[in-house]
Amino acid sequence: MSYSTFNKNQINPLHEPMFFGNSVNVARYDQQKHSIFEKLIEKQISFFWRPEEVDVSRDRVDFQALTESEKHIFISNLKYQTLLDSVQGRSPNIALLPIVSIPELETWIETWSFFETIHSRSYTHILRNLFTDPSEVFEDIVINEEIQKRANDISQYYDDLIFYTQLWQTHGEGVWEVDGEEHTVNMRELKKKLFLCINSVNALEAIRFYVSFACTFAFAERDLMEGNSKIIRLIARDENLHLVSTQQILNLWQYGKDDPEMKEIAEELREEALAIFMKAVEQEKQWAHYLFRNGSMIGLNEEMLCQYVEYIANMRMEAIGFDAPFKQRSNPLPWMNKYLVSDNVQVAPQEAEITSYLVGQIDSEVSAADLGDFEL
Amino acid sequence: MSQLYKVKVNGQHELTVDASQGTTLLEVMEQAGLEPHYHCRNGFCGACRVQLVSGEVDYVNDPLAFIRPGDCLACCCTAKTDLEINQ
Ligand code: FES
Numbered sequence A: 001m002s003y004s005t006f007n008k009n010q011i012n013p014l015h016e017p018m019f020f021g022n023s024v025n026v027a028r029y030d031q032q033k034h035s036i037f038e039k040l041i042e043k044q045i046s047f048f049w050r051p052e053e054v055d056v057s058r059d060r061v062d063f064q065a066l067t068e069s070e071k072h073i074f075i076s077n078l079k080y081q082t083l084l085d086s087v088q089g090r091s092p093n094i095a096l097l098p099i100v101s102i103p104e105l106e107t108w109i110e111t112w113s114f115f116e117t118i119h120s121r122s123y124t125h126i127l128r129n130l131f132t133d134p135s136e137v138f139e140d141i142v143i144n145e146e147i148q149k150r151a152n153d154i155s156q157y158y159d160d161l162i163f164y165t166q167l168w169q170t171h172g173e174g175v176w177e178v179d180g181e182e183h184t185v186n187m188r189e190l191k192k193k194l195f196l197c198i199n200s201v202n203a204l205e206a207i208r209f210y211v212s213f214a215c216t217f218a219f220a221e222r223d224l225m226e227g228n229s230k231i232i233r234l235i236a237r238d239e240n241l242h243l244v245s246t247q248q249i250l251n252l253w254q255y256g257k258d259d260p261e262m263k264e265i266a267e268e269l270r271e272e273a274l275a276i277f278m279k280a281v282e283q284e285k286q287w288a289h290y291l292f293r294n295g296s297m298i299g300l301n302e303e304m305l306c307q308y309v310e311y312i313a314n315m316r317m318e319a320i321g322f323d324a325p326f327k328q329r330s331n332p333l334p335w336m337n338k339y340l341v342s343d344n345v346q347v348a349p350q351e352a353e354i355t356s357y358l359v360g361q362i363d364s365e366v367s368a369a370d371l372g373d374f375e376l
Numbered sequence B: 001m002s003q004l005y006k007v008k009v010n011g012q013h014e015l016t017v018d019a020s021q022g023t024t025l026l027e028v029m030e031q032a033g034l035e036p037h038y039h040c041r042n043g044f045c046g047a048c049r050v051q052l053v054s055g056e057v058d059y060v061n062d063p064l065a066f067i068r069p070g071d072c073l074a075c076c077c078t079a080k081t082d083l084e085i086n087q
């Protein structure tokens, strides 16, 4: 089934499943099968921000005064975040747009990915301020073994789905040999890959990111690296929406509110999905170990961070119907919450360029006098 | 006019809430010194999810997080009847 950028068949998107139905033709939102995605789009757009609006210049002085072990924590963290957003800035588009079947979800995916590119640009903004030449930091992301281990798990489910979708869209269902390897392509397999991929994305955005957030905000608790912390707050707010969107998809499937076959698959692959989350938690704990290998920082150590991962994982896993697997029920880092409250997320006016005041506030009343001697 | 409801948390804390004040369940729990979970406090992250054992709630804004049957989002709902919740 090859992809068409404008499906000429008459289709009723209200009867299409979220994925693997007919490809979308008219981008219309007057009627919606799952209006939640339109609401997510609106919310996300209302969060629009630009990295350049946040003044990070003071961070340079702070950074120079950090101990070597703190520098290691700070920079490793940023490298990992850069990796995560590099993946997220492209993968939802490449993996999901070719198979999406309802316009509101298609547009949500594009909106979501676009915001990931803002996140990516903000890391450059932060690093350019800290280093005259940040190349070394960026280059290490593809060499650093600790980061590589994670990169592999994060991209694997996307890559698998993308590859099988490509086979299906160019050759159709069947058994195809590519580079000496046989691949069985049928709708059931494709949907299974999609299911695992969405679980893995949810684990990425709902759990993995929080380890990095905790480190950033631990610096902020000591009034250090505040520009960076402002940016990460904006990122965390966006990520809340992203993780909720994949929770929505998973729950819609589970509750039989979309493709009935996806409901079956959700039951069939429950253990595999669980394993994805458990592995993510394990890897994040190892990452915490790596971060603190040269020493802790005031207010945060490996143990607390691992407890926080368990706390967050319980919360996220319950949200999609798993039992909480860990005993950590109380929040070991209560100060985290104040950085995650959406109302507290503001770019300080004195640090913002004047244009930031204008976003969303364009004066819509134009009188004849405003136009003056304007002529066509 | 005040509208008083009882909110029982985790089967042990009996709280009273005046629904006419628009106090959310999250605030009710906080005022009672409990430590409810939350992040966004705005209905879009799902962190404040609690189990709604009995009773009904009203949502003050349209939450974006998925509300699984038997759950409610404490940050954006108020009591509509006496409640029993677990977290
Ligand atoms: S705290 Fe985010 S949904 Fe309630």
Ligand SMILES: [Fe+2]
Residues within 6 Å of the ligand: A085, A088, A115, A116, A119, A235, A239
């Ligand atoms: Fe991101």
Ligand SMILES: [Fe+2]
Residues within 6 Å of the ligand: A088, A116, A205, A238, A239, A242
């Ligand atoms: Fe994201």
